[in-house]
Amino acid sequence: MVQGLVVNNNGTIEDAKDIFQEALVVLYEKAKSGNFELNCQIKTYIYSVCRRLWLKRFHQLQKFSPEVDNIEETVSVEEELEIYEQRTDDFQLMEKAMQNLGEPCKSLLESYYLQKKSMLEIAGDFGYTNADNAKNQKYKCLMRLKKLFFEQYKKVK
Numbered sequence: 001m002v003q004g005l006v007v008n009n010n011g012t013i014e015d016a017k018d019i020f021q022e023a024l025v026v027l028y029e030k031a032k033s034g035n036f037e038l039n040c041q042i043k044t045y046i047y048s049v050c051r052r053l054w055l056k057r058f059h060q061l062q063k064f065s066p067e068v069d070n071i072e073e074t075v076s077v078e079e080e081l082e083i084y085e086q087r088t089d090d091f092q093l094m095e096k097a098m099q100n101l102g103e104p105c106k107s108l109l110e111s112y113y114l115q116k117k118s119m120l121e122i123a124g125d126f127g128y129t130n131a132d133n134a135k136n137q138k139y140k141c142l143m144r145l146k147k148l149f150f151e152q153y154k155k156v157k
Helices: 002-007 013-033 042-060 077-101 105-114 119-126 131-156
Strands: none
Touching: 002 013, 002 042, 013 042, 077 105, 077 131, 105 119, 105 131, 119 131
């Protein structure tokens, strides 16, 4: 597939081998980083990386051609990376907001959302008279967390 891409876009078989090898290095480095998540078939990912590398090299050689075969099979790696980085930043802000939330709200929300406990279990654990009172307290804690998160979010953005 990679050879066809490169050769059909004014490259040589040697160019295709170089691009493929560079793509494998990219894949290796991403996997080694520990935070790589593959959301498509590996051949689709490698093809997409090869396509981007070839277009970049092609552009540097002043031979840019906007037509590429099998474009529907490619994945926009840059968009995925940008979305992933944004999501990571948001999770870090949420973690910071949770740390600033304080007790018992932090434990209550963790019990419900992370430990998947029922409201009846939470009521017993936290000393609420019934599940409805625990549910009301969870709502108040969630609103506090939301406020803390968006205060930090506005500062960053």
